[in-house]
Amino acid sequence: MKPGLGRGWWLLALPLALGTLGFGADDSVPWPLGTSPTELDLVEWVAAEHIVADRERFEEFLEAAEVGEDTEHITVRQEDIDAGYFSLERLFLFGDAAFTHEFRRLDGYGRSELPRIHRVHDGHTGGLDTFSCAGCHQQGGVNGSGAKTASALYFADGVHASSAVVRNPPNVLGLGLVQKLGAEMTTLLRYARDGALAEAALSGAPVTVPLEAKGVTFGVIVARPDGTVETSKVEGVDPDLEVKPFGWKGHTARLRRFAERAALVHFGIQSHVLALGYQAKPDPSLGPGPQWWDPDNDGVQQELSEGTLTAYALYMEQLEVPIALPPSDEGLRERAAYGSALFRDIGCATCHQESLSLIDASWYERSDTTEGAPVLVGLLTDGEHPRGGSNVRIFSDLKRHHMGERLADPHDDPDGIGRDVFLTRPLWGLAESAPYLHDGRAQTIGEAVAAHGGEAQSAADLFSALSEDDRVNIQLYLLSLSRMPRLRVPQ
Numbered sequence: 295m296k297p298g299l300g301r302g303w304w305l306l307a308l309p310l311a312l313g314t315l316g317f318g319a320d321d322s323v324p325w326p327l328g329t330s331p332t333e334l335d336l337v338e339w340v341a342a343e344h345i346v347a348d349r350e351r352f353e354e355f356l357e358a359a360e361v362g363e364d365t366e367h368i369t370v371r372q373e374d375i376d377a378g379y380f381s382l383e384r385l386f387l388f389g390d391a392a393f394t395h396e397f398r399r400l401d402g403y404g405r406s407e408l409p410r411i412h413r414v415h416d417g418h419t420g421g422l423d424t425f426s427c428a429g430c431h432q433q434g435g436v437n438g439s440g441a442k443t444a445s446a447l448y449f450a451d452g453v454h455a456s457s458a459v460v461r462n463p464p465n466v467l468g469l470g471l472v473q474k475l476g477a478e479m480t481t482l483l484r485y486a487r488d489g490a491l492a493e494a495a496l497s498g499a500p501v502t503v504p505l506e507a508k509g510v511t512f513g514v515i516v517a518r519p520d521g522t523v524e525t526s527k528v529e530g531v532d533p534d535l536e537v538k539p540f541g542w543k544g545h546t547a548r549l550r551r552f553a554e555r556a557a558l559v560h561f562g563i564q565s566h567v568l569a570l571g572y573q574a575k576p577d578p579s580l581g582p583g584p585q586w587w588d589p590d591n592d593g594v595q596q597e598l599s600e601g602t603l604t605a606y607a608l609y610m611e612q613l614e615v616p617i618a619l620p621p622s623d624e625g626l627r628e629r630a631a632y633g634s635a636l637f638r639d640i641g642c643a644t645c646h647q648e649s650l651s652l653i654d655a656s657w658y659e660r661s662d663t664t665e666g667a668p669v670l671v672g673l674l675t676d677g678e679h680p681r682g683g684s685n686v687r688i689f690s691d692l693k694r695h696h697m698g699e700r701l702a703d704p705h706d707d708p709d710g711i712g713r714d715v716f717l718t719r720p721l722w723g724l725a726e727s728a729p730y731l732h733d734g735r736a737q738t739i740g741e742a743v744a745a746h747g748g749e750a751q752s753a754a755d756l757f758s759a760l761s762e763d764d765r766v767n768i769q770l771y772l773l774s775l776s777r778m779p780r781l782r783v784p785q
């Protein structure tokens with residue numbers, strides 16, 4: 295697992311020795327951490343960062359002298375990936391460059407009209423919001439969450455911020471594991487459904503089965519002998535039983551699809567895969583066409599090659615995983631450990647499940663349109679060496695819940711998920727992700743919990759009934775959920 299490099303960031307991952315934490319110290323992911331770096335390590339790391347910074351400075355000069363140079367660094371042909379021309383490390387670097395790349399006109403930034411930043415989105419089509427992924431995902435370091443000002447104002451009338459569905463950017467760390475957990479849950483749920491269908495066909499009578507994956511229940515499904523299923527009692531997941539762990543509402547299952555959507559909405563950059571889809575069926579949200587190879591009619595074709603989508607996905611799949619950093623003060627550490635017990639006692643962990651077990655930590659990144667062999671990534675190693683499963687300390691059940699009127703969006707959105715329905719937000723990395731909640735309305739953990747309603751009402755009530763000290767104990771526990779500290783060297 296790697297830290298993102300980022301352009302112009304002098305940030306070093308600094309693994310810390312934590313010894314026994316008093317809680318959570320086992321061989322789960324992300325526990326335990328490595329050992330303290332020696333002075334020699336630090337010297338080497340700083341030297342390595344100097345080299346990276348020098349290279350980046352040179353690239354900036356080069357880009358000024360030969361416009362388009364930077365774009366070449368992020369354009370990857372899927373056919374070349376399929377042919378095995380690139381190592382995983384190289385694809386990670388392509389993804390890193392793409393994450394920090396500032397899209398502009400020559401890349402196809404914007405749509406047919408003159409590109410302009412327009413934070414209050416207009417219907418489906420979106421901003422434009424800014425120029426790079428890192429422009430929003432940068433709190434607490436590159437690949438981080440977003441400040442309140444980086445919130446996106448989706449599905450609005452183009453004028454009034456109050457008409458928008460507001461979303462604050464989460465960080466993009468550990469997402470390879472999240473994607474794989476979701477995919478394994480999907481397989482388990484569909485396995486139960488298919489088993490029930492087979493049984494119903496055999497017995498000639500409807501079969502009702504409870505849906506459960508990794509200890510999380512998703513209601514029940516009724517399989518009928520004619521091969522259809524009744525899904526009205528399915529909970530927390532779409533009727534197709536695909537667990538979609540990304541986005542505050544849990545609307546997307548694959549990182550390559552998320553990157554594609556982000557580039558489209560925030561930059562007006564259309565992936566080759568979307569353009570191919572346009573060929574089959576024009577989609578007004580992509581633009582007026584009329585040519586399939588340039589749906590937004592801005593004169594640029596192949597704005598985002600399919601290989602670049604693969605690089606984005608492989609990059610995020612290999613990024614560092616959030617870690618636990620309990621307070622170093624012994625008294626506070628004890629309080630945090632006590633807070634962890636309270637967190638379970640009052641029912642927070644029914645949704646924010648502290649760990650989900652991963653069966654297999656390898657991932658095959660498949661292309662959408664070519665026949666090449668998928669790229670294999672080891673999610674818990676340096677990428678090259680897959681290993682078995684693990685407990686992933688994610689603090690989520692990856693299930694959607696009704697959260698009550700206070701948290702509800704102002705209106706429905708095109709994903710068709712209820713206004714007050716949100717996916718249990720994974721709490722790992724929490725300490726570096728303020729402001730909290732889907733719209734970034736909460737400045738503190740206490741405020742975030744106070745806004746919980748609906749299915750979380752009783753846990754929120756129990757939280758508010760605790761003594762002030764105990765509420766702080768829970769917060770100390772949650773503030774231990776952080777990310778690799780980074781050494782920041784001023785430029």
Ligand code: HEC
Nearest residue numbers: 423426427430446461462463540541542552553556557560
């Ligand atoms: C305008 C700010 C902004 C920019 C630019 C941006 N994002 Fe995001 N990102 C967000 C917001 C807001 C969300 C939450 C969206 C939601 O819930 O639907 C998000 C969510 C994500 C997620 C899902 C994380 C999770 O845990 O659910 C991924 C992955 C992601 N972004 C990747 C990218 C990539 C890749 C790019 C560049 C192509 C990018 N983002 C550019 C604001 C931004």
Ligand code: HEC
Nearest residue numbers: 642645695701716717718719730731732742749750753757
């Ligand atoms: C019914 C399921 C459920 C229960 C129970 C629950 N939560 Fe949540 N939690 C969620 C969901 C869903 C979100 C995202 C809501 C949103 O953004 O609108 C969330 C968000 C949060 C956040 C903000 C995360 C972020 O990154 O912004 C914190 C902190 C939090 N919960 C803590 C708690 C604590 C502490 C408890 C126990 C008192 C608790 N939750 C109980 C479902 C639950």
